[in-house]
Amino acid sequence: SKAPSAHALLATDLVRAEGPLRLLGLADDFIIERLDGILPSRPLPLPVVDSADAPVWPDRVDPQKYWYAPGWTAVAPSPSDDPATAPFLFSFESSGVTGGAAPAVGLDGDVLFTLRQSVSEATRARLAELGDPPARPVPAGNLSVSLDLPFRDEATGEVRRQLFAAETEQDGETITARVSLLNQWVRLCYGALAYPGFQEEPARLRVAYAYRAYVPVDNDRLELSFGGKIALTEIAAVSGRLPEPVIRPVFDPGRMSFHLPHGELRLDREAPAPRSRVQLASTHLVSAHSLTTPVLTPVATAIARPDLTLAVAATSVLETRYATQSFIRDEPVDALYPCATLGAFYRQVEDGLESAVGCRETLRLGETVHRQYEELPEFRDTRYRAYRSLQQPGRFLVVPSAYRITRFAAAEPPERAYRPAIMIYALLGKEPAEHRYFFRATLEADLPPFARRLLEELLEPLIPHGGKLVLDYPTDPTLQNSEIPASFRWALPSGIDLPEVLQTWDGFQVSLSTGLANAVAVTTLIESSGLTGDVTFTLPDGLSLTSALVLDTVVTGPWEAGGVSVSLSGTTATVTNHTERQMNVFDLAISAGPSPRHLAVDLSVEPGDSVDVPLEQAAEMAYASYEPAGERVPLSRMNVFIEDVTTNVIFVNLLNYANHELVALRVKARLKGTSPEHLVELDEGASASLTLTLPLTTYLDRQVLEYQVGKTFSGREATEETPWMEQDLTEANVISLTWDVID
Known part of the structure; x- marks a missing residue:
């Protein structure tokens, strides 16, 4: 979907916002830079932000230059300005009669505001302390303006505030913002703008924008989530040279032995055969605490599959000093245009003619019933319910019946475009029992483009002449209730944690987690019946709306283009x-x-x-x-993003070739149910390792390796091949080749 406005970002769970009036938000889009020498970092000319409240910030490339957050000032007209070109204009016209117990003349209103960029006194003072170095404002990305209107709730008597999104245009350092209103909200706005002290709090324009900056990184707080996972049996590069201490199995190919934390497992090669018999290979366990001359005891112990861990090379990404992150600011600007001096800019349209209304007591209104929408039952559909705005003309609320997993947008790079927005990965704890499996997905309204366009065709006749159709959704910023956030319910089987849900500007990010032992069950659930829940939105006026949340393999989107x-x-x-x-x-x-x-x-x-x-x-x-x-x-x-795990299989050749007139062995191997085959050449008395890269879901499921041994005998041209044999890699990843196995 299209880039969200800064106000939309602030209304989500993806931004941590602080402050009662001026909001400072920090987005969850932390991108670290690597300083490990593999991919040298090339700094960008961006501010380095230690504190979002600071009046200035140094530039990363040139610390002698500075950045600052711009302020904004509402531009008031001069009493002699022409209303047609003035920076402020409040206009309205009559439009029928409202319904209800107290009918009144209906009004359609339109308010034009102008704001100009400014430099705060704190910024000026700090730059002066620094000797007035070069400084410039951070770019105002994702710019949005809203009118924050105070009113007294008729039902409770308390003063509340209602946010109205403005149509915004920016020209250099100047912003124009236009807000359309209906009926009593025209009167409320007139009173708040035209009369000082009309409400306990003033009307405000809220200017929100986002900018990108560098932030210092605390390496101790970084945790690698996706990528870098291995489940490898370590192989000693030099025989006899082992890590100290040995904390996981290490295979020493020179000595044909596995070194364990509490012992050593030796694989004995087949001895030369006396004329009367052939002695098969055997396995012996040596205690790490044994005497100098150990006693060898035959055992049937297998080397278990190695634990999932983080590759040493992957940890280098955590050695970093800076990351880039998005900051969002929401600056309040008091909006007051007294009708006593600026009455010429409050105008009424009658029969196509404008006239100034100045200060008109009968127009102003300070109290109203707080009701934002009414349903249009004739437009109810299996995919949605539609509501008409009672505050702004041409605006409608669409409540989806369900939110489903969506796809990456068509405009994304080819490697991501149209792919399901699903990520599957593992987080590693200190012990294997603490490892966690994560299924994370982005959900959007299950409303394909054709369904939305058909709805727009139905709503067109309800738009005022010359007006613009605007569709709102329950996740939009003007519909958020700061006192009652969205609530969630889930139907969960045992063993699965309660999903973590983050609300975004156009949907939700849902993270499902469980222990690795239950990972296959979660995958099976998603692929079969799916996991369902619901979300209940409570609008600022108290209206409750519910939509289903569905995690399964029926994928919607992408929003703009459709599948x-x-x-x-x-x-x-x-x-x-x-x-x-x-x-x-x-x-x-x-x-x-x-x-x-x-x-x-x-x-x-x-x-x-x-x-x-x-x-x-x-x-x-x-x-x-x-x-x-x-x-x-x-x-x-489904071409989803599944974390890969690198693992290996070790083939150990324990055969004495002379005993069987063998000349050579080679192994063909493949994962069961897949077509790629891998060829492994094995010398006598040697071992060979086959490295496999598996999707996490495959790694956690029962992995069966199929292998076939090709035998070349002395004096024979043809190679004899064994039938395909199987090894369950979830039990062990070491395959000893003895005559019993390949005969």
Whole structure:
């Protein structure tokens, strides 16, 4: 979806905000820089922020230059300014009569504000202390402006505030913001702007923006979540040279022995055979606390699969000094334009003519019933419910029936575009029992583009002439209730922790965790019935709205493009399925003018395929209505982001070739159910290691290695091959080749 506004970011759980009036937010988009010499860092000209409250910050590239957070000032007109070009204008016109117990003349209002960038006194003073070095304001990214309006709630008598999003334009250091209002909210706004002291608190414009900066890093607080996981049996590079102390199994190929924390496991090669018999290889365990001349005891002990751990090379990413992070500021600007001196800029439109109203007691209103929306039951659909705004014209609230896992946007780099927004990884504890499996996904409203556009067609007749249609969703910033945040419920099987849910500007990020022992069960649950819950939003006016939350393999999105796109070339529409499932396409909405027409096509499009549809004439825009067909696909076929684990299998050749007239051995190996085969050459009395990279979900499931041994005998040209044999790698990753095994 499109980039969120700064106010939208502040309303999410992804930003930690502080302060009652001026909010300082810190986003969860921490990107560390590496200083390990492998990928040298190239600093960017950004501020280095130790404290977001500081009046200035040094530049990372040139510390003699500085950055500061800009302030904003509301620009008031001069009484002699022309209202048509003035920096402030409040205009309204009558529009019917409101319903309810106390009917009143309906009003449509529009307020224009102008703000200008400024430098705070604290910043000026600090720069003067530093000798007035070069300094510039941080860029105001994701800029947004809202009108923060005080009113007295008729039901409770308490003073409350309501936020109204403004249409914003920026031209250099100047911002223009326009807010449209309805009925009693026009009156409330007039009173708050035109009369000093009209409410206990003034009306305010809230200017929010984001900027990127460097922050110093505390390495002790970093934890690597995704990547760098290994489950390798260590192999000594030099025979007899072992780590001190030995804390996990180490294989010494020169001595054919495994060194353990509490002992040594030796693999004895097959002895030369007397003429009467062949002595098979054996395994002996030597205690680490034994005498100088140890007593060897045959045992049947297998070397267990190595524990999951973090590769030493991966820990270098944690050795860093700086990271970049987004900061969000929300600056309040008092808004007061007294009608006693600026009455010419409060204007009423009647029969197309404007006239100044100045100070009009009958217009101002300080108290109202706080009600934001009313449902439009005639537009209720299985996918959503629609509500009309009672505060601003042309605005509607869409409440999705469900939020589902979405996809990365089509505009993302090719390696991410259209992929399901799922990440599966492991966090490692100090002990294997503390390892945790994480399934993390981004959820968005299950409203494909075609469903939203059909709704927009239905709502168009309800928009005032010359107005603009705006669709709000329950996660939008003006709908957040600071006193009653969204609440969640889940239907959870035993062994799975309560999901962690973070609300974003357009959906949710859900993190599901469990111990590694239950990881396969979680994967199976997601792939079968799925995990369901719900979210209840309580709007500032008290209205409660509920939507389902679904974690399964039925994926929606991406928001802007949808999983099935339509491209146009002349009189041909190309329908492309970007998903991993077959899609049934019912019709195309074709637009060559103001209104689209619908063309029935009834196509079945395979994953990744495209189908051309001829058109009667060229079109400017087209979109498809569709739904998935066939069975759900498993996560392994969905191209999701699953952390890889590097593991190894050690083949140990314990055969005495002369005993069997052998010349050579080689091993072919593959994971069961996969096609790639790996060839391992084995010399007599030697070992060889096969390194495998597996998705975490495969690593945690039962991994079966299939292997086949090729035997070359003296005097024979053909190589004899054993049948394919199996080794469960969840039990052990060492395979000893003896005559019993390969005969």
